[in-house]
Amino acid sequence: MEAIRLANALGAELRGVDITGDLSGSEIEAIRKVWNEHHLIVFRGVTMTPPQHIAFSKRFGALDDHASTPHERLDGYPQLLEVTNKPKNGQPSQSRNTGRNWHSDYSYTGRPAAASMLYCTEKPPVGGDTMFCNMARAYDELSDKMKGVVDDFQSVYDINLVSGVSKRDPEKMAVLRELNPPIAHPCVRTHPESGVKALYVSERTSHFDGMNRAESAPIIDYLCRHATRAENVYRHQWRVGDLVCWDNRSTMHIALGDFDPAQPRHMLRTTLQGEPSGHVVPPADL
Ligand code: OGA
Ligand code: MN
Numbered sequence: 001m002e003a004i005r006l007a008n009a010l011g012a013e014l015r016g017v018d019i020t021g022d023l024s025g026s027e028i029e030a031i032r033k034v035w036n037e038h039h040l041i042v043f044r045g046v047t048m049t050p051p052q053h054i055a056f057s058k059r060f061g062a063l064d065d066h067a068s069t070p071h072e073r074l075d076g077y078p079q080l081l082e083v084t085n086k087p088k089n090g091q092p093s094q095s096r097n098t099g100r101n102w103h104s105d106y107s108y109t110g111r112p113a114a115a116s117m118l119y120c121t122e123k124p125p126v127g128g129d130t131m132f133c134n135m136a137r138a139y140d141e142l143s144d145k146m147k148g149v150v151d152d153f154q155s156v157y158d159i160n161l162v163s164g165v166s167k168r169d170p171e172k173m174a175v176l177r178e179l180n181p182p183i184a185h186p187c188v189r190t191h192p193e194s195g196v197k198a199l200y201v202s203e204r205t206s207h208f209d210g211m212n213r214a215e216s217a218p219i220i221d222y223l224c225r226h227a228t229r230a231e232n233v234y235r236h237q238w239r240v241g242d243l244v245c246w247d248n249r250s251t252m253h254i255a256l257g258d259f260d261p262a263q264p265r266h267m268l269r270t271t272l273q274g275e276p277s278g279h280v281v282p283p284a285d286l
Pocket of ligand 1: 083098099129254255256267269
């Protein structure tokens with residue numbers, strides 16, 4: 001197995017490993033080690049079925065069944081989420097504008113995702129890229145004074161700040177609101193495997209618990225700008241057969257939407273469950 005770095009801030013491509021094969025425990029541990037070091041790993045040229053995708057993902061931990069976003073599950077496979085702009089049952093896909101702002105997966109739930117594994121099955125001829133940033137590096141590069149400030153903050157995540165809300169089916173959106181009330185998580189978290197501290201704030205953070213929106217907004221805005229500076233980013237240009245695995249505890253990502261929406265883009269995602277976290281809070285005081 002060979003790891004080839006993809007960017008200065010994060011990311012490595014892994015070559016010489018067949019993820020659909022019978023991998024030993026030590027091979028999985030070797031992958032996990034590279035993943036923890038680089039926060040994001042890419043496998044290219046993968047041909048796999050939904051059960052193979054699920055089987056490989058499970059080697060790294062328990063999978064989410066996506067009960068928090070039930071409308072986007074792949075039929076027959078609750079452990080796979082479809083991220084697609086292809087119509088579903090004659091209706092526009094609910095996931096066609098997924099991920100268009102900087103975020104970490106399932107941050108608006110009581111069990112934020114540890115990691116995600118996104119597999120590209122169809123892509124537009126140009127664009128449809130995804131960018132990723134390193135939140136451990138973002139934390140590390142804050143001044144000691146600022147670290148001390150954010151160490152005490154709780155970021156409140158609000159489902160209303162996911163992308164494309166106005167273009168989603170209102171009834172389905174109401175279900176999502178019911179399932180996912182605003183929830184506060186620590187703004188700085190320690191990675192359970194690497195012990196590294198990382199920022200946990202995003203464009204889906206409405207405010208900091210105990211502060212109002214006016215007080216919080218400039219700080220959220222600053223932290224997001226700081227974290228997503230070009231030098232802290234890896235931009236993935238998809239090919240069919242790519243499996244991109246990212247750690248949601250130490251990265252954020254954004255789907256750029258830099259493609260012709262008339263062209264099909266189809267992805268399947270598994271989600272590794274993180275630790276239960278957070279407490280439900282009242283919505284932001286506007
Ligand atoms: C996701 C996501 C980005 C993309 O699957 O969690 O944000 O580019 N996808 O499809
Ligand atoms: Mn996402």
